[in-house]
Amino acid sequence: MDEYSKEDIVALLNVKGKDILPLISSAESIRKTDRITYSKNAFLPLTNICRNDCGYCTFKKNPEDKEVRILMNYEEIFAILKEADKWGCKEALFTFGEYPDNTAEVKETLADLGYSNIIEYLYFICDETLQKTGLLPHSNPGILKKSELKKLREVNASMGLMLETTSKRLMKTVVHEKSPGKDPDLRIKTIENAGKLKIPFTTGLLIGIGETIEERAESLLEIKRLNDEYGHIQEIIIQNFKPKPGIPMESWKEPSLIEMIKMVAVTKLLFPNTGVQVPPNLNKHNAQVFLLAGADDWGGISPVTKDYVNPEAPWPELDDLKIMTEEIGLFLDERLPVYPNFINETFLDERILDKINSFK
Ligand code: SF4
Numbered sequence: 260m261d262e263y264s265k266e267d268i269v270a271l272l273n274v275k276g277k278d279i280l281p282l283i284s285s286a287e288s289i290r291k292t293d294r295i296t297y298s299k300n301a302f303l304p305l306t307n308i309c310r311n312d313c314g315y316c317t318f319k320k321n322p323e324d325k326e327v328r329i330l331m332n333y334e335e336i337f338a339i340l341k342e343a344d345k346w347g348c349k350e351a352l353f354t355f356g357e358y359p360d361n362t363a364e365v366k367e368t369l370a371d372l373g374y375s376n377i378i379e380y381l382y383f384i385c386d387e388t389l390q391k392t393g394l395l396p397h398s399n400p401g402i403l404k405k406s407e408l409k410k411l412r413e414v415n416a417s418m419g420l421m422l423e424t425t426s427k428r429l430m431k432t433v434v435h436e437k438s439p440g441k442d443p444d445l446r447i448k449t450i451e452n453a454g455k456l457k458i459p460f461t462t463g464l465l466i467g468i469g470e471t472i473e474e475r476a477e478s479l480l481e482i483k484r485l486n487d488e489y490g491h492i493q494e495i496i497i498q499n500f501k502p503k504p505g506i507p508m509e510s511w512k513e514p515s516l517i518e519m520i521k522m523v524a525v526t527k528l529l530f531p532n533t534g535v536q537v538p539p540n541l542n543k544h545n546a547q548v549f550l551l552a553g554a555d556d557w558g559g560i561s562p563v564t565k566d567y568v569n570p571e572a573p574w575p576e577l578d579d580l581k582i583m584t585e586e587i588g589l590f591l592d593e594r595l596p597v598y599p600n601f602i603n604e605t606f607l608d609e610r611i612l613d614k615i616n617s618f619k
Contacts, residue, residue, distance in 0.1 A: 263529055268476035271525045279517070286524035286553030289531045295550060295584045296534065296594040299577075300350035300559035301343035301394065305331050305381065308365050309356020309401075311438035314507040315468060315500055319356050322364045330368045336384060339564060340392045346562045349618070350416075350596035351394040353381060357401030357440040378407045385414035389614060397461075397559075397596040402445045405452040412458050413608050416597040416615070417493060419461035420453075422446050425481045426474040433507050434468045447481060454489025459601035463496025463536070466522055467514035475522065483529055491606070493598040494534035494556060497523050497549075499541055516545055520552045527553030534598060539580065547583050556594075557584075 263271075274282050307328050309319040320327040340351060359365045360377045374380040378400070385396040395416035402420065403411070411418065425443045435441040453460045464478050486492040499514050514522075519537070527535050536556040539546040546557075557580055577591075584591040595615065597607065602615055 263480075265473070265476045265480060268479060268525060268529070269472055271528070272472045272475060272521050274521065279521070282524050283520060283552045286527040287551055289527055290553050290555050291531070292555070293589045294592045295555055295557065295589045296592055297557040297560045297577075297580065298350045298594055298596050299346065299348045300352050300397075300561050300596070301339050301348050302352050302559065302561050302564040303331065303336055303339060303354070304328065305336075305353060305355045305377070305384070306359045306365055307356060308359035308362045310358040310361050311356065311435075311440045313435060313438050313441065314433040315465075315503075315511075317503050317506060322362060329364050330372075330380075332372075333384075333387075337387070337391070340388060340394060342563045343394060343561075344392050348394055348561070348563065349593070350559055351385075351388045351392070351396050352399065352559055352596075353384065353396060354399040355401075378403070378411070382410055382414060385411065389414055389610060393618075395596050395611065395614065399461075402440050402449045403452075405456070408449070408452050408456055408458060412456055413610070415458070416595065416607065416611050417459035417461060417601070418453060420446060420449050421463045421465060421496065421498070422450060422478060422482060423463075423465040424468065424470045424474060425478045426470050428474075429469055432469055443481075447485070450482075450485050450492075451489070454485055454491045457489075457606050458491060459493045459597045459606050460491045461494040461496065462492060463494075463498055464522075465498050465500055466519060467500035467512070468508075469511075479526060479529055486530070486533065491601075492530070492533055493601055494536055495526055495530060496536045496538065496558065497526055497554075498538055501541055516548070519545075520548060523549050523554050524552040527555075532600075539583075547587055550584065550587060550589060557591075559596075 271282055307318055307320045369380055388394055388396050396414055397417050398411055398415050399419040427443055429435045450462055499519050501513055502509055502511050534556040535554045536558045537549040537554050539557050581591045
């Protein structure tokens with residue numbers, strides 16, 4: 260089937276019993292390769308201050324919290340990047356909470372360093388990364404204005420923003436009621452502007468935060484609309500919500516394995532030419548099964564830094580990932596933070612292209 264309506268998607272997400280295996284098998288067969296990719300990266304959360312307060316978050320801290328990181332300084336960042344270089348990492352993943360510079364402590368620290376906002380600082384760090392290391396920046400700094408995306412495109416191989424969901428209803432629940440930046444319209448606008456600017460883009464959905472099956476279908480169709488129009492979506496992450504002690508959603512259930520499998524399979528059916536990733540560190544015992552349902556990427560795997568967003572879930576060792584992949588007859592291969600289809604003058608600034616060419 261070339262075109263899927265919302266009703267088709269809902270029907271597929273609702274399949275039961277003997278209809279589940281054919282869904283999995285058609286998604287798996289649509290994957291054009293046995294190559295399962297990952298990006299060897301370093302994960303750099305420049306600050307954990309955020310203006311939002313999502314019901315599932317353990318990353319965000321307030322200035323008075325013990326574990327707050329107001330701003331990583333140049334020396335800290337480049338000590339990690341130097342180590343990452345030694346390990347042969349090719350991706351420097353820069354992320355932080357949304358609009359952290361709305362908070363006085365971050366704003367003052369940036370001002371002391373000579374920056375008027377966090378995006379200026381991020382640009383400088385990405386620029387230095389390009390010049391002084393063998394890594395390519397991939398930034399995921401929350402919702403952005405078009406002018407900010409345009410500037411950051413100069414120094415990023417790709418960028419990312421999880422759509423999470425198109426459900427506005429969740430803005431009135433514990434999930435997103437304190438998170439103005441999780442308004443789906445704002446996130447769609449950022450992803451759309453990235454498309455207009457031809458930025459290779461990673462997005463994804465968060466599954467199990469109270470969204471309905473219909474809303475999952477609508478979210479997938481929205482990503483499809485954006486990709487059909489701009490052709491810039493390189494990867495879709497299907498991430499399962501995980502309850503964690505101390506969060507407002509601590510007692511919520513995570514989505515079932517079958518729900519996740521169906522979501523991955525349907526995503527691959529809708530996006531045969533786009534990478535589909537399920538984070539392996541959040542699915543330690545189930546990760547392989549997603550490859551059987553059409554997933555084809557393990558995402559960023561870091562030999563040098565932990566997953567600061569999910570610190571309780573260490574990344575698997577690369578050797579383990581290789582064994583997990585090969586055990587089911589597929590093979591593991593490293594990719595860059597930008598997917599091969601996007602390595603061209605349409606999608607990348609000349610500086611990024613030159614650097615990628617220097618790897619050959
Ligand atoms: S936007 Fe991200 S960092 Fe901020 S509260 Fe939500 S999940 Fe946490």
